[in-house]
Amino acid sequence: MTQPPSYYPFIRDMLMDRSGLVVTPEKVYLLETRLLPVAHHYGFKDIGEMISELKSRHNESLAVAVTEAMNTHESLFFRDITPFSLFKDILLPEILERRKNQKKFRIWCAACSSGQEPYSIAMVLNEVSERLVGWQPEIIATDISNSVLARAAEGRYSQFEMQRGLPVAKLIKHFTQENECWRINSNIRDMVQFSQLNLLDHKYSLGDFDIIFCRNVLIYFDLATKTKVMSKMNKCLVDDGVLFLGSSESTIGITKDFWPVKAGHGVYKHTDGLPSLAEP
Numbered sequence: 001m002t003q004p005p006s007y008y009p010f011i012r013d014m015l016m017d018r019s020g021l022v023v024t025p026e027k028v029y030l031l032e033t034r035l036l037p038v039a040h041h042y043g044f045k046d047i048g049e050m051i052s053e054l055k056s057r058h059n060e061s062l063a064v065a066v067t068e069a070m071n072t073h074e075s076l077f078f079r080d081i082t083p084f085s086l087f088k089d090i091l092l093p094e095i096l097e098r099r100k101n102q103k104k105f106r107i108w109c110a111a112c113s114s115g116q117e118p119y120s121i122a123m124v125l126n127e128v129s130e131r132l133v134g135w136q137p138e139i140i141a142t143d144i145s146n147s148v149l150a151r152a153a154e155g156r157y158s159q160f161e162m163q164r165g166l167p168v169a170k171l172i173k174h175f176t177q178e179n180e181c182w183r184i185n186s187n188i189r190d191m192v193q194f195s196q197l198n199l200l201d202h203k204y205s206l207g208d209f210d211i212i213f214c215r216n217v218l219i220y221f222d223l224a225t226k227t228k229v230m231s232k233m234n235k236c237l238v239d240d241g242v243l244f245l246g247s248s249e250s251t252i253g254i255t256k257d258f259w260p261v262k263a264g265h266g267v268y269k270h271t272d273g274l275p276s277l278a279e280p
């Protein structure tokens, strides 16, 4: 194991305070690879000099750049596929039935990174658009990082990003080629509202949601942070709402507010909610 550098305790605490990211001593090798480019970009000769600057005075843009460089923004269209087929085949018909009087439902994609996840949800809704005539579905997508949100709102993806999980038929239907890149068409782009939100914030002021996708972000947090985030999610998910976690995430040992449902791995409902979705 690489010996932690002298600046390790400072950077570990800073990342924990700002985004909840846990950098254990086993992960210190990531500091070098991810932070050296930031140090050079800001004109420092090495990471140590950059950390001295952060220690000596408040430099928000540098602190943001360091936090963004250490966070993982990996995402892909229709990641793990099953959540999206469950959403389309099981949850949506349920929601359309349960909300038939209001004709409204709200989906929150927390930690949306560069937009592949909320746009995958929007593409699913587009596929059933004839059943949504007169409905007002809302997709709110948030992330801590303004730079990934800017990319997401732009909706422009490289050839490499397009090849990861996106079926060709959807590429042809929903994207337009622009030089080396592909841009998501405006009818899908306009279905998603992006805004900045740190899951560590004291309170989320986004209103209530019928479905929350919070995938592949809890894995970076420690137990105390996961517990706090889940408690806040619990408050903004309606009683018969459903929560999707990532394929390697679960609520075990974190909260008893949610219960897994038989429909699939990583799908949770409120402990006393939604009797129609059977428990395992």
Ligand SMILES: C[S@@+](CC[C@H](N)C(=O)[O-])C[C@H]1O[C@@H](n2cnc3c(N)ncnc32)[C@H](O)[C@@H]1O
Binding pocket: 018, 019, 020, 021, 071, 072, 073, 074, 075, 076, 079, 110, 111, 112, 113, 114, 117, 142, 143, 144, 145, 148, 197, 198, 199, 200, 214, 215, 216, 217, 246
């Ligand atoms: C690995 S990506 C997951 C993207 C997407 N949900 C998926 O599963 O493909 C994790 C995202 O979580 C965001 N993130 C990390 N800490 C966060 C926090 N405290 N609040 C909000 N977003 C955070 C990162 O900026 C990053 O874009």
